[in-house]
Amino acid sequence: MKCPYCDNQKTKVIDSRAVEDGGVIRRRRRCEECDSRFTTFERRETVGLMVVKRDGVREAYSREKLELGFRKACSKRGVDTDEIERGIARIEEQVMKEHGKDVSASVLGDMVMEKLRELDEIAYLRFASVYKRFGDVSEFQKELGELMPEEADSPL
Numbered sequence: 717m718k719c720p721y722c723d724n725q726k727t728k729v730i731d732s733r734a735v736e737d738g739g740v741i742r743r744r745r746r747c748e749e750c751d752s753r754f755t756t757f758e759r760r761e762t763v764g765l766m767v768v769k770r771d772g773v774r775e776a777y778s779r780e781k782l783e784l785g786f787r788k789a790c791s792k793r794g795v796d797t798d799e800i801e802r803g804i805a806r807i808e809e810q811v812m813k814e815h816g817k818d819v820s821a822s823v824l825g826d827m828v829m830e831k832l833r834e835l836d837e838i839a840y841l842r843f844a845s846v847y848k849r850f851g852d853v854s855e856f857q858k859e860l861g862e863l864m865p866e867e868a869d870s871p872l
């Protein structure tokens with residue numbers, strides 16, 4: 717695992733723990749060159765999972781998109797990264813168990829709303845206000861991107 721600060725290839729795992737019953741493993745690493753610390757997440761694969769939009773168009777599920785949605789909704793709300801990781805892992809797990817390889821965008825959106833409601837009321841309201849108008853998680857990201865200026869995310 718390459719160090720994000722100095723690109724050195726030699727990094728050491730200093731702590732490793734499961735975030736969600738085996739679904740995600742969080743690793744704390746230290747760079748042997750510059751001594752920086754950073755976190756990596758090891759996740760279960762969701763290869764082949766497809767999201768079916770309202771107009772019938774199917775697109776490959778994107779964890780990054782979902783994570784971005786969560787991060788934007790939770791922006792400045794003090795929600796822990798682990799909580800977001802856990803929420804996404806739970807959603808992925810539930811989707812694969814209950815819907816197999818195809819999940820409708822609205823089912824996915826509802827799951828995100830449910831999860832955000834558990835995490836933070838304001839994050840939930842932010843997401844819900846946009847999502848209910850557009851009914852699509854990717855539209856939500858566009859809209860929120862305009863509402864809230866992009867902020868520099870701390871490296872994981």
Ligand SMILES: [Zn+2]
Binds near residue numbers: 721724748749
């Ligand atoms: Zn380094």
